[in-house]
Amino acid sequence: MANLDLQFALNKVMNYLETHNTRYWLFCEWLYLNGLRYSEAAGMLKKDVIISEDRNFCKVTGALDYAGKKADEIKKINQTKTIASLREVDLNSKAVEIYTKACDLSLNSEYIFSTSTGTPIHISAIDTFLREHKERMGIDKNKKLSSHIFRHTHISKLAELEVPLHIIQRRVGHQNESVTRDIYLHITSRAKDKTKKLLEMI
Numbered sequence: 001m002a003n004l005d006l007q008f009a010l011n012k013v014m015n016y017l018e019t020h021n022t023r024y025w026l027f028c029e030w031l032y033l034n035g036l037r038y039s040e041a042a043g044m045l046k047k048d049v050i051i052s053e054d055r056n057f058c059k060v061t062g063a064l065d066y067a068g069k070k071a072d073e074i075k076k077i078n079q080t081k082t083i084a085s086l087r088e089v090d091l092n093s094k095a096v097e098i099y100t101k102a103c104d105l106s107l108n109s110e111y112i113f114s115t116s117t118g119t120p121i122h123i124s125a126i127d128t129f130l131r132e133h134k135e136r137m138g139i140d141k142n143k144k145l146s147s148h149i150f151r152h153t154h155i156s157k158l159a160e161l162e163v164p165l166h167i168i169q170r171r172v173g174h175q176n177e178s179v180t181r182d183i184y185l186h187i188t189s190r191a192k193d194k195t196k197k198l199l200e201m202i
Helices: 006-020 022-034 038-042 093-105 123-133 148-160 165-172 177-199
Strands: 049-051 056-060 063-065 075-077 087-090
Touching: 006 022, 006 123, 006 148, 022 038, 022 093, 022 123, 022 148, 038 063, 038 123, 049 093, 056 093, 087 165, 148 165
Parallel strands: none
Antiparallel strands: 049 056, 056 087, 063 075
């Protein structure tokens, strides 16, 4: 997916998910809108989201412990990838809408996003779905597509909007600035190239 226009590819994927798998669509929208890791989003409980007149945000207080476990053994643990991953992430109005819809679909679960049986959405299930359906979505069969692309696209979008690097780093919970910086510099250098071409049209 590195050579694809991320936003264009994202729109294709989201449009397909919205009409073919509502639960996955809501989950992937949540990843994209908030820049969360899979384990952070999948492990997020309804009580981790705060909606008020002053501020709407979600609290990343842990992650889903899923490696090598059966569906009924998977649970949230109070541990994240790094200490920087423990954070509060502001939600825009669309994210609040996604949260509400997801909760309506997960009435029998404490998790925001769950399967029809109330268990958290497993990464292997969603990544398999994306991989098996990518050609129908209009994505080249040789391009890699996984749930991580939504977090990557979120960071890229913030860079395009010229959000300061240190704010992006805090929002997505990167302890090491180099990870965020690499994406940031790629996007901003691309923007500079585009500006050079536009200058030739003056």
